[in-house]
Amino acid sequence: MIDKTRLRNGRLFDLIMSGDEAAKMITNGMTVACGGFTSTGCPKVVPLALARAAENASCPKITLLSGGSVGPEVEDELARVGVIVRRAPGTRAAYRHMIEAINSGDIAYYDYHFSHMAQMVDYGFLGPIDMLIIEATAITPDGHVIPTTSIGAAPIYARHAKKVIIEVNTTQPLELEGIHDIYIPERPPRRNPIPIYRTGDRIGTSHIEVGMERINAIVESEPVEPLSKFAEPNEESKRIAKHLIDFFRSEIRAGRLPQKLLPLQSGVGNISNAVLTGLVNSDFKRLEFFTELMQPAVTDLIEDGKVKVVSCSALPPDPRVTERLRKDPERYRDSIVLRPLDISNHPEVIRRLGVIALNAALEVDIYGHANCTHIMGTRMVNTIGGSGDFMRNGYLSIFTMPSTTKNDAISRIVSMVSHVDHTEHDWHVLITEQGVADLRGLSHRERA
Amino acid sequence: MIDKTRLRNGRLFDLIMSGDEAAKMITNGMTVACGGFTSTGCPKVVPLALARAAENASCPKITLLSGGSVGPEVEDELARVGVIVRRAPGTRAAYRHMIEAINSGDIAYYDYHFSHMAQMVDYGFLGPIDMLIIEATAITPDGHVIPTTSIGAAPIYARHAKKVIIEVNTTQPLELEGIHDIYIPERPPRRNPIPIYRTGDRIGTSHIEVGMERINAIVESEPVEPLSKFAEPNEESKRIAKHLIDFFRSEIRAGRLPQKLLPLQSGVGNISNAVLTGLVNSDFKRLEFFTELMQPAVTDLIEDGKVKVVSCSALPPDPRVTERLRKDPERYRDSIVLRPLDISNHPEVIRRLGVIALNAALEVDIYGHANCTHIMGTRMVNTIGGSGDFMRNGYLSIFTMPSTTKNDAISRIVSMVSHVDHTEHDWHVLITEQGVADLRGLSHRERA
16 A cells, blocks of 8 residues: 555655556557666566556557566566567566567567666667666655666656656565665766775765656555575585685685675675675675675575675565564665665676676687587577676686586587687686596697 | 986895896796897897897796787797797787797697786786886886886786896886876775776886895896887778778768767788778867777877877887887877776776777678688687777677688688687677678678
8 A cells, every 4th residue: 555655745646546547558669768777676566567558558669778687577577568679788587578579589688798788778778768666665855766676777768758657566665775875977077986895885876866847657566575586505506605705715725815805796696696605604704795786595694694785676575584674674774775776797896806707608619718608609588687797807707507408418618609698818718527627828829 | 328317226236237247147947037028128138148148058847928919029029939839919910930840739739818917917816926027217216117118918927026127228218207197906806997088097106016125136128119100101001091980970960979989999910900091081080099009090190180199008019109209208108098908808897898899800790700810720820819809898799800811812700700709799890891780689691
């Protein structure tokens, strides 16, 4: 139920309508931007209403922008009914309709580094934003938005959007207020440093600036958050994790890493989650994460004090997080900073903090090129996402992957990758279940 | 003649010796670092003496590190006589012996982004530095080095070197003092922003910190600086330049670039030089360059006020620059800031300032991958140099190249490049003599 704790300006109540009514505001040819990142914290009701309308009536064709990949309600449903004709900057392998439409050419898709997407819009390189749909915990008296569990590129999209539809998700705890840190970099030629000096630094506001005049609709939203499941770590993943921890220890002994490591970034997926679980079962303490998506495993670690602070652009789709936040909001607001995706992934900050980047690759070749997105070079299965931001700018950049796939039938270490997302110049170490390949200071031939 | 204006501590005179004597200090198995970047400002006498000694006596085998490529005396002569067994991070297509030895596998070569090289050494990733050879205009009373016409990675190498040999180049004007800006970033986890807010900001000292106790030899050096020649712009290059300027004008009209543009980076070579000449014959005024190597054409422009300020890591090998510096030192120290290569190419600063990156490619494919270094995928002809630093982090990243090579027999736009240095995610616009391909917001298929 939407009440005054959620809508803090009386005039906002006049704008409440159903998702179906709001969806009618999205018309043919529009560039529509979505707030949020991953399936949590992105708008759900209006996109689903738009998909229903498109099936039953004339189907508007839109360009869909977001910060990174968003939920299946937005991407996959709209792709299925043919609403999307242009899409950036990322999607997910699991979104079957979206991937099919991209690979068939029905959707013109361009994949940018997550740290570049918002600034491309801010610079005016991708045209005007006709409509922004954004999920909110609450709206301030001035019409500004307190986001929910993710941010994505919403702050810059809100700066440029002609109209804004807000989905107020009443299942999200009001205690989320204060966890966000909204900061928009200035534009060149007069631009100051991003003033983040430590992982947990707060440099902005707790709301996204929208203002009363551009809010066109408010829709109540109560969807249950999806819960992402990761496979239990198998023997192979556990071996990868063990090699990684041994490698960290030897770097500490050699004086190349501090005792408490440096802020960690970790990609998403079963392997990464297994690696993370291995890491947190180790004796490392007071770990810091400077990452784009907080992994589910990290929430337990905040509870038992293993993790000191997490900077990210999205909380995991895990109800335990919101439960714990409700119980002890002060602690969680101290331990977690939710940032816009162009800040969580900013090269300047990643390099300054000395982030250790941990990502998974599909295949790596003997020259050191890595492919993370395309099977056989042309079939898109994944987005480059933030991996380029972190691998290029990390203090240490590490790929983790099993050495084979398809039950050992296909080697992932090949003579030449079929698509290149990371060049040989961009990363340092490869860890498989077989061991550690430390490529720092090695030539092509030695790497091979 | 070395005098007190060059050696400002009396004890330094006791260390003067010949290049042959100093070269004997370089022994088998050493990691030797060279100051400087390109053929100007790098040490010449001691490397040539080492090459002579290696031909006549037992040949030491060394690892040679520098900031970027250095002069032929260092790289190519030492490669010819077999002194170098390991080399990073860059070399030049013109260095026949070096390229042959790399392609045959006699030299283990690793190519890093220029902005990464110094920090790899600072982090201890490439092992200890046994010896640094550096060219100086003068040495301060405390034993610190005032460099000559380039810097490279010398400041961080000087921090780590066990011993230092200094070549004092008495042909370089003392007026160079004050043109350099030496700054070493802190190491994570406690690191502050690089405090460069404008192209010409000075943030460091005018000398490289060495100290009396590590100086092992001082060698007088009087080599004449080489003069690089670029071909006169041909019709094709002029057309590329015209398309570029038209593109800038249309970006200004669209409000996506300020009237006086943004700081420019320009790669090195005939095409880039032609593009630059075209640009400076246009009506743009008070241009700024934030680049790694100052192009010869830029010096004329400082004279007639077309260029306001240049930040770079190397002056062009052009005697007019030093002549003009001698005549009007204050003006040139105001117009030029010589920085370490990891600062001239730093992602943080490039992105903050909104640099427009202009680079040449060997070939570009229909997916947007670009190859700048390898002909046919395996034969190394060039280094990635700073192009990755600038293309990835630029406000606008533009490749310029003729659409064909070998007298129109071979197209440079191919279905798949044989080696990838820049991925599709990293750049925006391709300009050939045929026109402008603006890839912002286009999908793979549309790019093709």
